[in-house]
Amino acid sequence: MNLWKNYPEERLLQLRDECRAEYLEIKARGLSLDMSRGKPSPDVLDLSNGLLETLAPYTSEDGTDVRNYGVPTGLPECRRLFSELLGIPAEQIIVGNNASLELMYDFYSRLCLFGTLGGAPWGRQGRVKFLCPSPGYDRHFAISKEFGTEMIAVPMTEDGPDMDAVEALVRDDASVKGIWCVPLYSNPQGVVYSDETVRRLAEMKTKAEDFRIFWDNAYGLHHVFEEHRVANILELAAAAGNADRVYYFFSTSKVTFPGGGVGMAAASPANIAEQQKRISIRTIGSDKLNQLRFVRHFKTADAVRRHMRAIGDLLRPKFEIVLDTLDAELGGTGLATWLRPKGGYFVGIDTAEGCAKAVVALAKEAGATLTGAGATFPGGVDPKDTSIRIAPTYPDADELRAAMRLLCLCIKLVSADKLLDGRD
Amino acid sequence: MNLWKNYPEERLLQLRDECRAEYLEIKARGLSLDMSRGKPSPDVLDLSNGLLETLAPYTSEDGTDVRNYGVPTGLPECRRLFSELLGIPAEQIIVGNNASLELMYDFYSRLCLFGTLGGAPWGRQGRVKFLCPSPGYDRHFAISKEFGTEMIAVPMTEDGPDMDAVEALVRDDASVKGIWCVPLYSNPQGVVYSDETVRRLAEMKTKAEDFRIFWDNAYGLHHVFEEHRVANILELAAAAGNADRVYYFFSTSKVTFPGGGVGMAAASPANIAEQQKRISIRTIGSDKLNQLRFVRHFKTADAVRRHMRAIGDLLRPKFEIVLDTLDAELGGTGLATWLRPKGGYFVGIDTAEGCAKAVVALAKEAGATLTGAGATFPGGVDPKDTSIRIAPTYPDADELRAAMRLLCLCIKLVSADKLLDGRD
Numbered sequence: 036m037n038l039w040k041n042y043p044e045e046r047l048l049q050l051r052d053e054c055r056a057e058y059l060e061i062k063a064r065g066l067s068l069d070m071s072r073g074k075p076s077p078d079v080l081d082l083s084n085g086l087l088e089t090l091a092p093y094t095s096e097d098g099t100d101v102r103n104y105g106v107p108t109g110l111p112e113c114r115r116l117f118s119e120l121l122g123i124p125a126e127q128i129i130v131g132n133n134a135s136l137e138l139m140y141d142f143y144s145r146l147c148l149f150g151t152l153g154g155a156p157w158g159r160q161g162r163v164k165f166l167c168p169s170p171g172y173d174r175h176f177a178i179s180k181e182f183g184t185e186m187i188a189v190p191m192t193e194d195g196p197d198m199d200a201v202e203a204l205v206r207d208d209a210s211v212k213g214i215w216c217v218p219l220y221s222n223p224q225g226v227v228y229s230d231e232t233v234r235r236l237a238e239m240k241t242k243a244e245d246f247r248i249f250w251d252n253a254y255g256l257h258h259v260f261e262e263h264r265v266a267n268i269l270e271l272a273a274a275a276g277n278a279d280r281v282y283y284f285f286s287t288s289k290v291t292f293p294g295g296g297v298g299m300a301a302a303s304p305a306n307i308a309e310q311q312k313r314i315s316i317r318t319i320g321s322d323k324l325n326q327l328r329f330v331r332h333f334k335t336a337d338a339v340r341r342h343m344r345a346i347g348d349l350l351r352p353k354f355e356i357v358l359d360t361l362d363a364e365l366g367g368t369g370l371a372t373w374l375r376p377k378g379g380y381f382v383g384i385d386t387a388e389g390c391a392k393a394v395v396a397l398a399k400e401a402g403a404t405l406t407g408a409g410a411t412f413p414g415g416v417d418p419k420d421t422s423i424r425i426a427p428t429y430p431d432a433d434e435l436r437a438a439m440r441l442l443c444l445c446i447k448l449v450s451a452d453k454l455l456d457g458r459d
Numbered sequence: 460m461n462l463w464k465n466y467p468e469e470r471l472l473q474l475r476d477e478c479r480a481e482y483l484e485i486k487a488r489g490l491s492l493d494m495s496r497g498k499p500s501p502d503v504l505d506l507s508n509g510l511l512e513t514l515a516p517y518t519s520e521d522g523t524d525v526r527n528y529g530v531p532t533g534l535p536e537c538r539r540l541f542s543e544l545l546g547i548p549a550e551q552i553i554v555g556n557n558a559s560l561e562l563m564y565d566f567y568s569r570l571c572l573f574g575t576l577g578g579a580p581w582g583r584q585g586r587v588k589f590l591c592p593s594p595g596y597d598r599h600f601a602i603s604k605e606f607g608t609e610m611i612a613v614p615m616t617e618d619g620p621d622m623d624a625v626e627a628l629v630r631d632d633a634s635v636k637g638i639w640c641v642p643l644y645s646n647p648q649g650v651v652y653s654d655e656t657v658r659r660l661a662e663m664k665t666k667a668e669d670f671r672i673f674w675d676n677a678y679g680l681h682h683v684f685e686e687h688r689v690a691n692i693l694e695l696a697a698a699a700g701n702a703d704r705v706y707y708f709f710s711t712s713k714v715t716f717p718g719g720g721v722g723m724a725a726a727s728p729a730n731i732a733e734q735q736k737r738i739s740i741r742t743i744g745s746d747k748l749n750q751l752r753f754v755r756h757f758k759t760a761d762a763v764r765r766h767m768r769a770i771g772d773l774l775r776p777k778f779e780i781v782l783d784t785l786d787a788e789l790g791g792t793g794l795a796t797w798l799r800p801k802g803g804y805f806v807g808i809d810t811a812e813g814c815a816k817a818v819v820a821l822a823k824e825a826g827a828t829l830t831g832a833g834a835t836f837p838g839g840v841d842p843k844d845t846s847i848r849i850a851p852t853y854p855d856a857d858e859l860r861a862a863m864r865l866l867c868l869c870i871k872l873v874s875a876d877k878l879l880d881g882r883d
Binding site for chain 1: 462463468474479482485489491499525526527528529557558560561602605606713718719740742744745746749766770773792793794821824825826852853864871872875882
C-alpha cells in the first residue's frame with residue numbers, strides 16, 4: 036500500500052466509499068467481540084488446571100469462569116451462603132480474600148484516607164478517638180494504634196461493653212469515631228452481647244456522624260456448648276435510622292483454615308456501594324477459586340452448621356479441662372474470677388489486682404507460654420494487671436491439663452505472696 | 460476451697476511453700492506449652508481437608524502447617540521459587556495474596572499514610588506528583604488518582620520512558636515522588652526497557668529522598684516471541700547507592716490464574732523490614748495454601764519456564780494475526796504506527812492525531828469493544844488522541860481476525876474523513 040496522504044482526493048473518496056460499504060456490512064452482522072481488557076483465554080488457563088484438580092467445573096452459577104479476572108464483590112453463590120449463615124442480604128455482602136482482619140484494616144484505612152459518605156477523612160480531623168472494650172482483641176487495638184487513633188478503654192460486663200459508659204462517651208464528642216466489638220464469644224472472655232447491648236449500640240446518639248461500629252463476628256458460628264446467636268445489628272441500626280453505622284466482618288478462619296479461608300464484610304447499601312468503588316481501585320477481584328472451593332465443599336448452610344457442631348465436639352473437652360481445673364484449683368479461694376464461655380476460642384481469667392503479669396512470667400519460666408499480660412488492653416497496658424487469656428484450642432488434652440495445673444499453681448503462688456505482702 | 464484472704468498467716472505460708480515445691484518440680488520438667496494465641500488444633504483442621512484433597516501433606520518445607528495461622532512474609536519455598544525465577548534474593552521477597560495490584564495499592568497507601576524510612580507521610584507533604592509513562596496501565600494511574608496524586612505524563616519511547624524527560628522532572632522537584640513502570644512488554648505497547656533505561660532509572664538523582672519506582676514486572680515471564688529479560692533494577696539501584704528506591708512487584712496472574720494466583724513484592728532489606736512490620740498489623744498471614752499449591756504444582760523454576768513457553772505457543776498465532784492484519788491492511792498507508800511486541804498481553808497502535816476516539820467508537824458501533832481511547836493515559840485523556848490498545852489474548856483466532864479487519868477498516872474510514880476534511 037501507499038501513503039494515503041499523497042493520494043488525490045478522488046482516490047481518497049473512492050477508498051472511503053469502499054471502506055464504508057464494508058463497514059456497514061460488518062456492522063449488520065451484529066458482532067460482539069471484546070478486546071478491551073487483557074485477560075487470558077480458556078486454553079491458556081487449562082494449562083494450570085492441575086492446581087484445581089478437584090474443583091472442576093471452574094464456572095460459578097452465573098457462568099463466570101472463576102479462573103479469570105473479575106467479580107470484585109465475590110461469587111454470587113458465596114455471598115448467598117454467607118447470607119444464609121449470618122442473616123444478611125447477599126447484596127450487602129462483599130467477599131474478600133483469606134482474612135477479615137485485612138478487610139477491617141482496609142476499611143479503617145479508607146476512613147482515615149478518604150472519610151466516608153461525604154465526611155472528611157479521619158486523618159484530616161485532628162485527634163480521633165476509638166472505643167476499645169477491654170479486655171479485647173489485641174490485633175484490633177494494634178490497627179487503631181497504627182493509624183494514630185487515641186484508644187479509650189471501656190469496661191466489659193457479662194452483657195458486652197458497659198453501655199452507660201459507651202453512650203456517655205459518644206454523645207457529645209465528635210472526635211469519638213467508632214468502637215471495636217466482638218459480639219459473640221468475645222475475645223478473650225467469651226462474652227455474648229445481650230440483645231439490649233446490641234440494641235443500644237444500634238440506637239445510641241453519636242455526636243460523630245461518621246461513627247462506625249467495627250462488628251467482628253469472628254466466632255459467629257463457633258459454638259462450643261450452647262448455640263447462641265447475637266442480635267442482628269445491621270437490621271437494628273437500619274430500623275433506628277443508623278443504617279450506615281455498622282461495618283460487619285466475618286470469615287471462615289474459624290470454620291475451615293485460619294488465614295486460608297474466605298473473609299467478608301457487610302454493611303448498609305450506601306456503605307457497600309462506597310466500598311465497592313474504592314475496592315475496585317485496589318483489585319480486579321479477590322480469589323474466586325478460594326470462594327468456589329468453599330461453596331463446593333460445603334454446598335449448604337446446614338452442612339456448615341453440621342461441620343461447626345463437629346468442631347464444637349472436639350473443643351468441648353478442652354474447654355471442660357480449663358473450667359474444671361479452674362473450679363478444682365481456684366474455686367472458692369477468691370484468688371481469681373472467670374466467665375464460662377459458651378463458644379469462641381478463649382477463656383478469660385481475672386486475678387487479684389497486680390498479679391497477672393507476675394503469673395504469666397512465672398508460668399513462662401516453667402515452660403508455659405500464655406498471651407502476654409496486658410495484651411488484651413489498648414496499648415498493651417492492663418491498668419489493674421488482672422487479666423489473663425487462656426487459648427485452649429491448640430494443645431491436646433494432656434498438655435492442656437498440665438498447663439492449666441501450672442497456671443493455677445502460679446496464680447496461687449503469686450497471690451500468696453501478695454496476701455502475705457499486704458500483711459507486712 | 461475457702462477464701463484465701465481469710466486464712467491466718469501461718470496457713471498462707473504453708474500453702475505458698477507447698478505451691479512453690481510443686482512449681483519447682485514442674486519447672487524442672489522443662490515443658491514447652493504454648494497457649495498464647497488462639498489457633499485451632501490439627502484435628503479441627505482435618506475436618507476441612509476435603510477442601511485440599513490434592514494438596515496433602517499440608518506442611519511447608521520447614522514443617523509449618525500451612526492450614527493454620529502465621530508466616531506473614533510467605534512460605535520459604537514460595538519465596539525461593541520467585542527468587543529463582545526473577546533473580547532476587549528470597550529474603551527480599553514478601554509473598555502476598557492473589558494479586559500484585561493489591562500490593563501496589565497497599566504500598567502506595569502506606570506511603571501516603573505513614574511515609575517511609577523516617578520521611579513524612581506523602582499525605583502531609585502538600586501536593587505530591589507521580590510520573591506516568593504514557594500510554595501505560597490504566598489501573599496504575601487509577602491508584603495515583605485515588606490518592607489525590609498529581610499525575611505527570613512522560614512520553615514512551617521504544618526503549619522505555621523518555622529518560623531525558625524523567626531525569627529533568629525528578630532532579631529539582633521534591634514533590635515528584637515516584638514513577639510507574641512496566642519494564643518488560645509494557646502495557647499497552649509491549650516495550651522492553653533497555654538496559655540503559657533501567658540503569659538511568661536506578662542511578663538518576665532525585666530531589667525527593669523518598670522517591671519510589673513502582674516496578675510492575677507483570678509480564679516478567681510472559682514471552683510470546685523471543686525471551687527478553689529486563690535488567691535487574693534492584694541490583695543496579697543498590698550498586699548506585701539507591702537501594703531503597705525500588706518497589707518490585709510480580710504475580711502469577713500471567714502464569715496460572717489471573718486474580719487466583721500468588722502476588723509478591725520485593726525491595727531492599729530496609730524497605731522489606733519496614734513493610735513486614737506494617738503488614739503484620741493488617742494480617743496474620745496471606746493464604747499459604749495458595750502459595751503451597753503453586754509450589755507443589757510446578758516444583759521448579761524450570762517447570763514454570765516450560766509452562767510459560769506453552770503459553771507462548773498458544774499466544775503466538777494470535778499476535779501474528781494482529782500484526783499480519785495490521786501489515787496487510789495498514790502497512791505503507793501512513794495511517795497508523797505500531798511496535799511489534801515480543802511478549803506481554805497487548806499491541807499498541809497509534810493512529811494519526813485526533814483519530815483514536817472516533818475509531819474506537821466506530822468499532823464499538825459494529826460490535827467490537829476495544830479499550831476506551833485515552834484509558835492508557837493519566838486521567839483518561841490522550842492529549843493527541845492517537846493511542847489504541849489491542850488485547851488479543853482472549854478471543855479465538857476467527858474472532859480476532861474479524862475484529863482486526865474491522866479495526867483496520869475503522870482506522871481507514873476515520874483517516875479518510877480526516878484527510879478529506881484537511882483539504883476542504
